[in-house]
Structures are given as C-alpha cells and as structure tokens.
Amino acid sequence: MTTTLRVNPIACSGHGLCAELLPELISLDEWGYPLIADGPVPVRLAREARRAVTDCPALALRLAPQPEHGRAGAARRVP
Amino acid sequence: MNTVPMSRASVTGRATPAPPGPARPARPAGPAGPAGGGRLPRVLPPPPSVDRAAGLNEHLDRHGPVPYRGARHALIGDVRASGLTGRGGAAFPVYRKLEAAAAARPGRAVVVGNAAEGEPASHKDEALLTLAPDLVLDGLQLAAEAVGGGRVILYVRRDILARSRIDIKIPERRRRGVDQARVEVIPAPGRFLAGEESALASLITGGAAVPRYTPPRVFERGVDGRPTLVQNAETLAHLALIARYGPAWFRELGTLEEPGTMLCTLRQADGSVTVAEAAIRTRLDELLDLRNASAVLVGGYHGAWIEAGQAAGLTLSNAALRPLGAFTGAGVLAALPAGRCGLAETARVARYLALESAGQCGPCRSGLPSIAAAMGELAGPRPDPRVLADLGRWAGLVEGRGACHHPDGTVRFLRSALRVFAGEIGEHERGRCVAPGAPGFLPVPAGPRAEQDWS
Amino acid sequence: MGVTSSTALWYASRATGVVSLVLLSAVVIIGILVNRQGRLPGLPRFAVLGLHRNLSLLAVAFVAVHVLAAVADSYVSISLAAAVIPFVSAYEPFWLGLGAVSLDLMAALIATSLLRRHIGRRTWRAVHWLAYASWPVAVVHSVGSSTDLRHGGVPLDLTIACIAAVVAALAWRVARAGAAVPRARRVRELMTPGGRPPGPAQPYPLAGAGER
Numbered sequence: 001m002t003t004t005l006r007v008n009p010i011a012c013s014g015h016g017l018c019a020e021l022l023p024e025l026i027s028l029d030e031w032g033y034p035l036i037a038d039g040p041v042p043v044r045l046a047r048e049a050r051r052a053v054t055d056c057p058a059l060a061l062r063l064a065p066q067p068e069h070g071r072a073g074a075a076r077r078v079p
Numbered sequence: 080m081n082t083v084p085m086s087r088a089s090v091t092g093r094a095t096p097a098p099p100g101p102a103r104p105a106r107p108a109g110p111a112g113p114a115g116g117g118r119l120p121r122v123l124p125p126p127p128s129v130d131r132a133a134g135l136n137e138h139l140d141r142h143g144p145v146p147y148r149g150a151r152h153a154l155i156g157d158v159r160a161s162g163l164t165g166r167g168g169a170a171f172p173v174y175r176k177l178e179a180a181a182a183a184r185p186g187r188a189v190v191v192g193n194a195a196e197g198e199p200a201s202h203k204d205e206a207l208l209t210l211a212p213d214l215v216l217d218g219l220q221l222a223a224e225a226v227g228g229g230r231v232i233l234y235v236r237r238d239i240l241a242r243s244r245i246d247i248k249i250p251e252r253r254r255r256g257v258d259q260a261r262v263e264v265i266p267a268p269g270r271f272l273a274g275e276e277s278a279l280a281s282l283i284t285g286g287a288a289v290p291r292y293t294p295p296r297v298f299e300r301g302v303d304g305r306p307t308l309v310q311n312a313e314t315l316a317h318l319a320l321i322a323r324y325g326p327a328w329f330r331e332l333g334t335l336e337e338p339g340t341m342l343c344t345l346r347q348a349d350g351s352v353t354v355a356e357a358a359i360r361t362r363l364d365e366l367l368d369l370r371n372a373s374a375v376l377v378g379g380y381h382g383a384w385i386e387a388g389q390a391a392g393l394t395l396s397n398a399a400l401r402p403l404g405a406f407t408g409a410g411v412l413a414a415l416p417a418g419r420c421g422l423a424e425t426a427r428v429a430r431y432l433a434l435e436s437a438g439q440c441g442p443c444r445s446g447l448p449s450i451a452a453a454m455g456e457l458a459g460p461r462p463d464p465r466v467l468a469d470l471g472r473w474a475g476l477v478e479g480r481g482a483c484h485h486p487d488g489t490v491r492f493l494r495s496a497l498r499v500f501a502g503e504i505g506e507h508e509r510g511r512c513v514a515p516g517a518p519g520f521l522p523v524p525a526g527p528r529a530e531q532d533w534s
Numbered sequence: 535m536g537v538t539s540s541t542a543l544w545y546a547s548r549a550t551g552v553v554s555l556v557l558l559s560a561v562v563i564i565g566i567l568v569n570r571q572g573r574l575p576g577l578p579r580f581a582v583l584g585l586h587r588n589l590s591l592l593a594v595a596f597v598a599v600h601v602l603a604a605v606a607d608s609y610v611s612i613s614l615a616a617a618v619i620p621f622v623s624a625y626e627p628f629w630l631g632l633g634a635v636s637l638d639l640m641a642a643l644i645a646t647s648l649l650r651r652h653i654g655r656r657t658w659r660a661v662h663w664l665a666y667a668s669w670p671v672a673v674v675h676s677v678g679s680s681t682d683l684r685h686g687g688v689p690l691d692l693t694i695a696c697i698a699a700v701v702a703a704l705a706w707r708v709a710r711a712g713a714a715v716p717r718a719r720r721v722r723e724l725m726t727p728g729g730r731p732p733g734p735a736q737p738y739p740l741a742g743a744g745e746r
C-alpha cells in the first residue's frame with residue numbers, strides 16, 4: 001500500500017517544519033507554504049514523513065492511503 | 080428601485096437538427112408546454128411575457144402538475160438517459176449526484192437549489208428566479224423526492240431574493256399541495272465564492288460562506304455533516320421539464336455528448352446585456368454580434384478569452400471550446416468591444432478575484448494579490464520587463480494549491496488573457512494602448528466592505 | 535539532631551516544585567513561540583518544537599518527583615489519590631487541590647499531544663488551549679501551598695520571574711495577533727504598493743449589478 005503526503009491548505013499557516021524534516025519531498029514556496037512532490041512517499045522516507053505529519057504545529061499534513069488523482073498542477077473543475 | 084435586469088430577456092437560438100432515430104415521442108396530453116423538443120424556449124417563458132413571472136396557475140396550465148414519481152430513485156433513470164449535466168459551471172452529470180445523495184438513509188440527505196450566482200457577469204439564475212420560479216421550485220421538489228431528502232433549501236443571493244421575491248411563492252405552493260416538501264429559503268452573500276458547494280454548506284451549517292477542505296465532499300458530508308445534494312437553479316429547471324416530457328424530448332436539442340439547452344448571459348459589444356436560452360452547439364456568432372469585437376470572454380471570470388475571429392467559427396459546446404482552453408461554464412459570453420483594452424479589463428477582474436479570495440489558504444491569499452498587481456502593471460504603459468516572468472511563476476505557484484478552485488480558475492482566465500492579448504502587451508511595452516484610460520466594460524462589483532461580508 | 539528522611543523528602547518536594555514551575559513556564563513561553571512561528575537563534579523550527587516537547591516531558595518528570603516526594607513524606611498526610619483527585623486531601627485541601635487540577639490538565643495535554651496524529655486537529659487544539667488554564671492554576675497552587683514563598687528568597691524571586699516572563703510572552707502573542715491585518719484590507723494593501731491601479735471599477739450600467 002502506498003501513501004502520499006497531502007496538506008490541508010486551510011489549516012496550513014506556513015510554519016515550515018515539514019520542509020526542514022523532509023527536504024527530499026517538501027520545499028517552501030516564496031511565501032513560506034509547502035510544495036509537496038507528487039507521487040507516493042518512498043519507503044525509505046516513511047518514518048520522516050510520519051514525523052513531519054506528527055510534528056506539524058497546525059496538524060495540516062496528512063498521509064493519505066492512496067495516491068491523489070490530478071489535484072496538483074492542472075486546473076480542474078469539480079461538481 | 081432596482082428594475083429586474085432581465086426586462087430584456089430574449090429568446091434566441093436555432094434548434095440543431097434532431098438526431099436521426101425513433102420518431103418524436105407523443106406529447107403528454109394536457110399541459111400546453113413546449114410542443115416539441117426542437118422548439119425554444121424551454122426553461123424561459125415564451126414571448127411575449129418575458130418581463131414578469133407567470134403565476135402558479137399559468138405555470139401549471141402550461142406544464143401540468145409536478146410529476147412526482149411516488150418513490151425515491153424513480154426519476155434518476157430518466158435523468159441519466161437525458162444526459163443532463165449541471166448548469167452551474169462544472170457540467171457534472173446530474174444523475175451521478177442524485178445517485179450519490181440517494182444512497183443515504185431516507186430523510187438524511189439535504190437538497191439545496193443553488194441560486195447564489197456568484198459570477199458578476201452572469202444573470203441567468205436571477206432571470207430564472209424572476210421569470211420561471213415555479214420551474215426551479217418544481218425541480219427542487221423532484222430532486223428532493225428522488226434522493227429522499229430530509230431538508231430542502233433554496234440558497235439565493237440576497238439581492239436576487241429581494242428582487243424576485245421567490246420566497247412569497249413558496250407558501251402558496253405549499254398551501255395548494257404543489258410542494259410536497261417544505262422549502263427553506265436561505266439568503267446568500269453576494270460573494271464570488273458564495274456558490275461554491277463547500278462554502279454553501281458551510282454557511283447553511285451556520286458558519287461563513289467560505290470553502291472548506293475536501294475530502295469529504297459535500298455529497299458525503301455537507302450541511303450539518305449530512306450528505307448534501309447541490310444543484311444550480313437552472314439545472315433544476317431543466318430537471319423539472321425532463322420529468323414531464325422525458326429524456327428523449329430533452330435530447331432533441333443539443334448534441335449527443337452535450338444534450339439540451341442552456342441559459343447564456345450575453346454581453347454585447349454595445350453594452351447591452353440579455354439572458355438567452357440556446358441549444359448547445361449554437362454558433363457563437365449567432366449569439367453575439369462579433370463585428371465590432373476584438374475578443375470574447377467565455378464562461379465567466381474563471382473562464383477564458385478567445386479571439387473574436389476564432390470565436391466566430393466556434394459553437395456553444397465544450398467539444399468546440401475545450402481545444403481552446405475554454406468551456407461553457409455558467410454560460411457567460413461577453414464580447415469585448417474593439418476599442419477596449421483586454422489587458423485593462425483582465426487587470427480589473429484579476430483585482431476583483433484577488434479580493435474575493437476567502438484568504439484561508441496561503442498561496443491564494445498571497446499569490447492572487449501579487450498576480451493582480453502584476454496584471455495592473457501590465458495594463459499600464461511600459462510595464463516592468465520582469466512582470467511577465469513574475470506572472471508565469473506566480474500562476475504556477477497558486478494553481479492547485481488552494482482548498483477550492485478559485486486560484487485555478489483565476490490562472491486559467493489570466494493565462495488566456497496573456498495569450499489572446501499578446502499583441503496588446505507588445506503595444507504597452509512600446510507605451511501605446513488601444514484605449515488608454517477607458518472606463519471598465521466588464522462588471523466588477525465594489526470590494527468587500529468588512530470581514531462580516533462572508534455571512 | 536540531623537535531617538530526618540521526612541525533612542529530606544519535604545525539601546525535595548519543595549525544590550522540585552520550584553523547578554517544575556520554572557520548567558512549566560518555559561514550556562508555555564516556547565509554546566507561544568511555536569504558535570506565532572517565532573524562532574530561537576541558531577535553532578531550526580523543528581528544534582524549537584522539539585524543545586517545547588522535551589521540556590514538557592522534563593517538567594512532567596519533575597512534577598512526578600514533586601508529587602511522590604510529598605506523598606511519601608510522613609510529616610503531613612497527603613495520599614496519592616489527593617495528587618490527582620482535586621480537593622480530597624486532608625492537608626490543605628484547597629491549595630493542594632489546585633495542584634491536582636493542574637496535574638490533571640497536564641495529563642490531558644500530554645496524552646492528547648502524544649496521540650495528536652490520531653485525534654484530529656480540532657480536538658487536539660481544543661484540549662491544548664487548557665495549557666492556559668493549567669499554568670496559572672499551578673502558579674496559584676505554588677503560592678498558596680508554599681510557606682517559604684511568603685518568606686522571600688530565591689523561590690519567591692523565581693516565581694515572580696516566571697510570572698513576569700509568561701505574562702510578557704502572552705502580551706507579545708496578543709500584540710502579534712492584533713497586528714494581523716483583516717483579510718480584505720490585507721489583500722488590498724498587497725496590491726497597491728508601487729503598482730499602477732487598474733482602471734476605475736465602474737458599476738455596470740445594468741440595474742442591480744452594483745449593490746451586492
């Protein structure tokens with residue numbers, strides 16, 4: 001089972017701990033908000049990913065059980 | 080004091096040839112409604128009574144009684160066969176939304192008719208509520224029956240409610256047994272995002288009309304945590320007709336993939352605005368007078384610009400529009416007069432969109448104002464050469480990083496402007512503009528007055 | 535005459551009580567820093583959070599010793615139950631009861647924080663706000679149940695310093711939050727510096743479009 005990292009953009013207030021803890025997958029944009037790499041979390045980073053989720057002061061990070069469909073990048077309309 | 084904007088509602092559109100196939104189904108006896116599927120108008124009332132609503136008796140004479148099916152789910156098959164998609168902008172298949180809500184326990188689902196009309200350039204929902212309110216209310220009742228809804232709500236933008244007085248019609252329908260379910264009317268603020276489904280659910284639940292993080296989507300957990308069906312007012316009007324005349328009737332206009340008709344708000348180059356009902360795949364140059372136009376805005380402020388010359392060869396259909404990065408959306412078609420600066424118009428709208436951000440998500444809250452400021456720079460003489468690179472970078476940074484699609488739609492609108500008005504950018508860089516200092520053409524409401532404007 | 539074991543326990547309880555208060559005050563201050571995204575020189579953000587967490591565990595350890603020493607000490611009768619159930623102690627029921635209240639709140643804070651990934655954002659935040667109750671209750675417990683505080687000296691100085699520091703941190707937090715510009719104005723302000731304003735927003739000629 002693969003997991004992906006997702007951020008709740010409403011809860012996120014740009015603390016930036018996640019980027020410090022998981023620089024392989026998370027960087028910060030010019031406003032301090034996380035840019036998360038697409039795709040599943042590599043197994044070797046699973047522990048760091050869990051730590052990032054636990055340590056986020058806003059509890060804005062989540063490990064979702066399946067890969068996300070198409071949220072990143074292209075604009076998408078929803079019902 | 081405010082006149083009904085749709086005193087000039089007109090009916091246009093040519094019926095597309097009916098697809099070959101079985102003979103047209105016999106018209107149901109009794110109601111003097113649309114005599115055949117190939118005729119317009121459908122949801123709008125027929126001329127000459129185009130500036131006031133028909134009374135309830137007139138409505139029932141024309142269309143017959145509300146065709147309740149007497150059971151949950153029963154209508155959904157017809158909706159599926161009709162191919163009806165949402166008319167609120169996203170064009171999602173209606174039957175799938177109905178099925179999702181109908182999966183809940185009877186009485187658990189909340190059914191909401193959405194007449195928030197957050198798009199400033201659109202007037203179709205107001206036109207419908209003013210001219211054909213009973214059709215919308217019929218659709219609301221039918222949808223509620225189909226999903227076994229326990230709470231039925233009409234969510235109307237405050238000023239539309241005040242002008243249409245649709246709340247007065249509801250008790251009469253209830254008294255006469257036309258309505259099976261009680262309808263609550265909930266006023267919505269005049270904000271761009273007020274009609275977004277999670278914002279709608281948030282306000283009805285008692286909070287502010289700002290989007291919420293999804294998942295879960297509102298059809299799983301919406302108002303008060305209950306499965307919530309949200310349908311645009313126009314969608315409900317079409318639903319009310321499909322229930323009476325059948326899916327084959329609905330399909331007699333439009334295309335196979337995009338059947339039916341839709342309401343369009345037509346903003347002509349001379350400044351006149353009308354709401355028209357047109358069959359899908361009607362030619363754009365039959366709806367808009369493009370002779371004096373340089374570009375067309377299709378879909379609304381989350382839509383896209385198209386060059387007038389290109390638009391003349393296009394039809395009102397997603398099949399034709401998607402390759403150009405546009406879509407029918409909420410049916411806004413605005414012709415930019417030849418003597419106006421598309422960059423200036425885009426900048427005004429971009430500023431409005433930035434102010435309309437709910438401000439909950441960092442990238443949108445920070446990025447949209449930067450984008451709007453950069454567009455403002457581009458709309459002026461000799462913009463800083465870094466502006467285009469900044470715009471590109473910021474557009475890429477805000478896309479997909481909000482809880483809702485406000486940043487995405489803004490970026491789509493913006494990118495289309497940079498494409499279509501590339502020539503004008505060059506002119507501005509040389510210090511020239513086709514219409515320097517011209518007043519605004521597209522409607523942009525004044526900004527929010529206070530934080531409380533979200534409720 | 536020497537120091538009896540009872541006296542040693544009593545001193546241990548009082549000493550660890552003072553240290554606990556200092557540690558708890560530090561935890562609150564660093565917690566405020568974390569919340570307002572403040573930094574400590576030379577420390578990455580995750581280290582500031584780590585400091586907050588580790589100090590809180592250290593504080594719990596000292597509180598545990600403080601409680602156990604007081605219970606074990608036979609000079610006054612304090613049952614173990616009185617340490618966690620407020621106001622049931624035979625000795626100084628009110629002041630000790632406050633200590634029990636503070637301890638209970640701390641237990642809730644620690645438990646929810648250990649489980650924060652699993653209990654959801656809203657629940658965790660709601661419980662964590664109790665920190666603003668736990669600390670002042672601990673302070674009042676200290677002042678009320680400690681005879682030597684009233685005699686001055688280092689314990690009193692430390693207590694006053696802790697209170698001053700936490701109050702200062704709170705004031706800083708309130709000031710920072712108050713300086714946050716309301717959303718609409720913030721958006722507008724972000725757009726005006728330097729940039730040319732786009733054309734005047736003109737209400738569309740169509741009736742009703744302006745007043746929304």
